[in-house]
Amino acid sequence: MHMHKLEKIWITIGIVTLIAFLSTVGIQAFTSDHHKPPSDLTVIDPEKVHETAPFDEPGLKELGDNKYELIIVLQSFGFTPNDIQIPQGAEVTIKVTSIDVVHGFQIPGTNVNMMVTPGHINSMTYTFDETGEFLILCNEYCGTGHHYMSAKLEVI
């Protein structure tokens, strides 16, 4: 098959750039846990969330030395708890699950963003370095009250 010389050069540049790009993405993703997209493999019975640890006690828990765990239950159309205070600089592992349909968990202005599907626990770790009022919102359609589904988070 005939290929023009310039096209060969063009495709070669493309492939080399692509390999460089994917290597960067791959190295970042696999060398640091903080760069992995949330992919928790833990399962849970969606009808027994309220009886299953840690979701039987939602809220912020100190694990030690500025490390915290934030447990949140999602349902149409709210978060439990929905008014949260976090000390500045805290490294927080957020764990979420849904008791009904699919929801989203997003904190605008941060990289916190995950899908919350029933039957699964999702989680990610984020360090809140700046004080201020944050908004937690559901970014997946979950019914007619979807746009009301939000919570307040304050870093103090």
Next chain:
Amino acid sequence: MNRLDSRLSLAHFYVAFSAIIVAGFFGLLQTMVRSEMIVLPSYINYYQLLTAHGVLMALVFTTFFIFGFLHACVVKTVGDFSVGTRRTAWIGFYLMLIGTVLGVIMIVIGEATVLYTFYAPLQASPFFYIALALLVIGTYFAGAADIYQYNKWRKANKGQTSPLLAFMAVATLVLWIIATIGVVATVLFQFIPWSLGLVDTINVTLSRSLFWYFGHPLVYFWLLPAYMAWYVMIPKIIGGKIFSDSLARLAFLLFILFSIPVGFHHQLLEPGISHGWKFFQVVLTFAVIIPSLMTAFSLFATFEVRGRNLGAKGLFGWFNKLPWKDVRFFAPFMGMLMFIPAGAGGIINASNQMNQVIHNTIWVTGHFHLTIGTTVALTFFGVSYWLIPYLNGRVLTKRVNGLGIYQTVLWLVGMSIMSLAMHYSGLLGNPRRTQVTNYNGHSVAEGWGAYETAMAVGGTLLLISLILYFVVLIYSAFYAPKGQEEFPIGEVMDAKLKVPSFLENWKVWIGIAVVLILFAYTVPIIDMIQHSPPGSKGFKFW
């Protein structure tokens, strides 16, 4: 083209145009609701409207337009349908139409406010899922007619290379058939039994994965017909030649290979799928850059060669020689141009960790209003300006051509405003699929309002453009002067170069595609079934 096959194609186009005008009106309403300019009457729910917009645009407009177009290309290049083949194609059309009507009824009566992605465990009426199944099964009849016709030509012309346009139509169909296996599987084996109450629960992660196994190649199913117009029709329209027949075929085959085993890039933030498999599919996702670069090279080579033949000088002199005043060229070319920012956005979306920033924000909506809403839509508009009069035995008049350019510009400006506002406010965190985004006046959400207003401004221009398009099309179809409009099919630049026969060895290419798919999906799917949590009951939160 003969009258009977023209009528078949036209029937598809008429449904497509009706869908886009209605859905476009809904789109404008959405922007007005989000920007809080209007409040919908109590008998219409925002999400019902959005379901209708998504279904009519992404599933109905595209599918009907594409099958109308593919039938026309196949009949034009490999011969008239026989009575039986044409009947098969009509059965396909009616199944698709029944599916569409049933689906729309379910949405209108409020039995399917689940958005066009119908994520479980929100549960619509079983008739909604049956409607979707009919739409897809209808396309199998339509596709069978085209593939049969192509095979018939090849049997009658042993050893010859098939016409490029027919080859591309078949490649598009092969992609479609392999891709729809996912959605057919989840609808037939998961959604329908579950919504009928035959089973109590559904495996949510599995259904989402089967959906996205289909959802990503779906976008290539929209794009490939646009590429057919770019590769084969545009060269003829500008008076040039197709740069290379073999490379065009190779590009289409590579699109089949690299667009299917990649659906996880839509599920990057999802639990229950391991990071390693997600990353593997991310790598495959990016492989489509190779055929994309080949396409860009071929098209611009055609433009440059043509410009230079017309006496253009300097590095970019050829640019001025292109027929800017011909809507058949202008509209698709603008679509191509907008594919540059659209593609750049796509790279961000699929980039494993960068996805985190934009996932489910309205940035994503901004992205696909550039890809499908601009690149593909403008190319389809450009095609319909000549194809509709052609099929009706009429001509594209000068006046229509002028209005078409005006309509294209309006669309471009409208989409640019709307899409830019969507992209930008998405970066600030503004979520998609959300009726109002003020969150009780929360300070974080305050900054989004201005962008919502900009979207409504863009949406207004878009609807004006759409109305103009609709009026012009009705004129072209029924009132324009009778005559013979051209069906532009380009010739190859270097006709002596033989097309290697391995490019048409479908068994091999489909085999490679299947191997890649099995490789990318077998282990994660088995995991999803074996390690599945208790399933979900249906919910109806509307």
